[in-house]
Amino acid sequence: MKTIEWKNGKVILIDQTMLPLKEVYIETSDYLRVAEAIRVLSVRGAPAIGVAAAYAVALAVAQSSAKSTPELLQEIEEAIKIIGATRPTAVNLFWALERMRKRAHVSSHLAVSRLKRVLKEEADKIAEEELEMSRQMGEYGAGLIEDGDNILTHCNAGSLATVDYGTALAVIRSAHNQGKRIHVYADETRPLLQGARLTTWELMKENIPVTLICDNMAGYFMSLGKIDKVVVGADRIAANGDVANKIGTYSVAVLAKEHDIPFYVAAPISTIDTSLPDGGRIPIEERAPDEVVGFGGNRVATEGIKVANPAFDITPNRLVAGIITDRGVLRPPYDTSISGLFA
């Protein structure tokens, strides 16, 4: 199953807001529909958002009635602006849009029809590369996992967060496929329950043993010695190795440190933002209160209650034992290992 695909001039996305109860696909040739899908988390997970954004640009281009290349380039800028305004934290969104923009500009000598084809091919290339990166992360990360490990993960960093295979779950899949007997604890991940809905769904499909827990239980299971490793994904990694990821990740990292449990982050290099010196500069998306006052569409909290709903938090580099990338496992000090990667 691919999370996102281009087929016959359309983008096909599995609607992740409906999982696991319903397997519904969004099929559209309208790039605004893809932008909306990103905004409402029908497609989520940093690498998947990047690929969706690239295909959204390709759709905008394909559907354009621009008569000249300058006119088309203008439309591309407008589309990029709209797509880039959907979500602020995952850097893959901006990375993919920038890559599409650059490809358009270096191809500005081409005729409209040729430019359309080039940009569709660039989006395909981004999707293919992300898939290959997932496989590489799986390979590198599996080396960190031992037979018999109990692994905690937070949110969904699986196939559904990428084109396929995943980031953190790529590591778990790869270790499982190597015959290591592993068991996963999946944090349910309030408020949108990506762990309860998506991670459990993916792992059960592949018969990887998994136990669902509430976010507030992870520390207790650590204290009982039931968790050996933590592996999570990332939405953006600063140049010093500070990690923005789904809200709750920071708490898990602090708890892991308290119990001497290695805390790993799995992310393709497209998630590393070397323009930001540290995590303090990463914008944290604040989402709507209704996600918190309810549960699965059912209102539960007291009417009129004030709510905070940051969608991400920052885990400082000192809590990260290793960053599993498609180019190998980075180790502290991250300013050096990250700059080495981009040298």
Added chain:
Amino acid sequence: MKTIEWKNGKVILIDQTMLPLKEVYIETSDYLRVAEAIRVLSVRGAPAIGVAAAYAVALAVAQSSAKSTPELLQEIEEAIKIIGATRPTAVNLFWALERMRKRAHVSSHLAVSRLKRVLKEEADKIAEEELEMSRQMGEYGAGLIEDGDNILTHCNAGSLATVDYGTALAVIRSAHNQGKRIHVYADETRPLLQGARLTTWELMKENIPVTLICDNMAGYFMSLGKIDKVVVGADRIAANGDVANKIGTYSVAVLAKEHDIPFYVAAPISTIDTSLPDGGRIPIEERAPDEVVGFGGNRVATEGIKVANPAFDITPNRLVAGIITDRGVLRPPYDTSISGLFA
């Protein structure tokens, strides 16, 4: 509003599973109905469970058709056995039942009708004492709170967890009533959302500023310097000061320590179990998986998923800055301060 009351031979309980959407009262003369209310959390919170258990014994006695005192004592033993089997962690349940049993036995020279009255009076006394303990905790605890404090609490340790006023929320109420400007962060407290449903409801009724957050957000707000103190309740405290409380409390305590934030526990001395040397001996209730896979009948998790659902965890004494009791604030080392209390 009283959480639990005796009126005209009946026990009246607010059904906490229906809050905040509906204010429904359970009115019964059947002690088995009260036992069921404890089991399904219609009444919850260690002190409230203790009072409900005492009144349940009083109901069993009042409804008894025993002809002789030995026959009545036998029925009391049976009732105590059934009521004691409802929930294993909160020690107030066993404390209250033991107190009722002792009162019955020291009164075994009395006639049936007189014994019935004595036991009703003993249950009333337990209720009155718990209420007075709440006020005392509020008084002592308020001294720890400063003007302008942002206070995190977990679960509900308020009026609804006691007869009235609360344990942790008694401290907050008392500080608020002293004119200190405080703001509360309420953890929603999965899986049963006592924070989102009950704590917010109580605090909003009294216009105490409160912001609802998901459990996994507390660490992030601590890292931003937005939390000054943590105050929680307890279900059982061992002789060395280890604390059993709602699942997630331990994680909050570790996070508080990481950020040098004082972590306080508020509990009446009826919650201290000096028969247990440490928290490792406190039985932790495992509740049904359906609490975790959904909420209020709304299923969200993948069908067939394996679930863990411990209802409590243990916070070791080293993470506790102070235990606010009705006899004053206990400080480490707790083995000494607790044994001093019972000397």
